Amino acid sequence: MAVEAGCYNFGLAMARTTQEASSVPSEVLARYEPVIGLETHVQLKTATKIFCACSARFGDPPNRNTCPVCLGLPGALPVLNRRALELAVKAALALHCTVEERSRFARKNYFYPDLPKGYQISMYELPLATRGWLEIEHDGKTKRIGITRLHLEDDAAKGMHEGFPDSDRNTYIDFNRGGVPLIEIVSEPDIRSPEEAHAYLTALKQILLYTEVSDCNMEEGSLRCDANVSVRRHGEQNFGTKTEVKNLNSFRYLVHALEYEIERQVQTLESGGTISQETRLWNVAAGRTEPMRSKEYAHDYRYFPEPDLLPVHATQALLERLRAEMPEMPATRRARFVRDYEITPYDAGVLTATRELADYFEETVRAGAAAKSASNWIQTELLRRLNASGEEIVASRIRPQALDELIALVERGEVTAASAKAIFAKMFETGKPAGQIAAEDGHRQIQDAGEIERACRDVIEKNSDQAAKYRAGNEGVFKFLVGQVMRATRGQANPQAVNEVLRRLLAAR
Secondary structure (H helix, E strand, O other), rough: HHHHHEEOOOOOOOOOOOOOOOOOOOOHHOOOOEEEEEEEEEEEOOOOOOOOOEOOOOOOOOOOOOOOOOOOOOOOOOOOOOOHHHEEEEEEEOOEEEEEOOOOOEEEOOOOOOOOOEEEEEOOOOEEEEEEEEEEEEEEEEEEEEEEEEEEEEEEEEEEEEOOOOOOOOOEEEEEOOOOOOEEEEOOEEEOOOOHHHHHHHHHHHEEEEEOOOOOOOHHHHHHEEEEEEEEOOOOOOOOEEEEEEEEHHHHHHHHHHHHHHHHHHHHHHHOOOOOEEEEEEEEEEEEEEEEEEEHHHHHOOOEEOOOOOOEEHHEEEHHHHHHHHHHHHHHHHHHHEEEOOOOHHHHHHHOOHHHHHHHHHHHHHHOOOOHHHHHHHHHHHHHHHHHHOOOHHHHHHHHHHHHHHHHHOOOOOOOOHHHHHHHHHHHHHHHHHHHHHHHHHOEEEOHHHHHHHHHHHHHHHHHHHHHHHHHHOOEEEEEEEEHOOOHHHOOEEEHHHHHHHHHHHHHH
């Protein structure tokens, strides 16, 4: 078995004496204010690792993508991946950080089996970027969350703790991940609820995807988050003792873990206990946080400058080039959509959820479609079918110009709204143009006055009781009669003409 080359036998003493958090009354929780800061580790979208030429591709057979550098063999020297640096700078610019003119790598020393060098190459005293921010939307309000720092580092290997016959005794190591380029983004402790933490991570992920810094695939470990959590009574200025919660590999787990940890800390303080500064793991199966180890301080890692790497100098020429490559950011694009296309803030938020979706909408409008019509079709029919099929919008067989053609058929009255939906479904499946499908499947709208009148007379004759009720003053019956005409004409009759002819015939008795 390929992974056995990286097998270590070790025991990790982990305390299991955590006090279970039970339901704390809401009035007790209301006395306290949570203080939350997030440390987010983001894998950069590079082809190779940060300090060597090994592939950074996910999913390759274990221990295939390794070399003396990422395995930490004696005498192997790291060389910084320029692309990783550029992507890190782009992320810093997108988060309004100050990119430092001079930054420096450091060795973060600690022992763990997934760290072959015995240290992690990170940044400490001189990070790449500092003092940034991003804005979140929560409860209808906008709030700015500070970014303390953003720095580069290499990832550790992947420990595999289950799935093998001897997993109760051994942990296997896959070194493919070791040396993959990361940025760590550390927020200020400005977050005050699990919901705000969710909004922060959502906004951060959207920015990283817009700038193409990372694919942010949480299932593959491209986006990982640790939370620093403390509580204090409302009105207090000093922070409480914090714990760090790890293993938050989904947005849902982040919220659940924070809710549990806040409640646990409040319960501990209310019962006269104290909070220990420690690292805790989120136990998904048990739905609780559990102690992992005492929380380290920076001096515990014995940081010192990395002697094998030169300091990083971010020149003005580099910054100007990367600024010129930056796309329009989500918040700016949302505001522009509301202003220029006169759509609602909600619609603008949906349409700018991803860069690809926003591009699709604008291309549809540039092709000639009315902004409101394009917005409605994209948000309803297109997104619904993409979600059901699992397809990405870039792979959809309905290109913006094709959607514009369909919208034009509806607006010219050549097909009804009902027929347009049927045409759209076939376009999605086959990629055929809307006009071709309308002609082949007989979806062209019936405009002939004589044909519409014949259909209306037939419906009135077959539904004489309903017609009598309408003539007696029951206006609600009219919709039923219109529906019967549309059904008889397979939805192809012009709805406005049907309404006019039906009322004329019913009035004439």
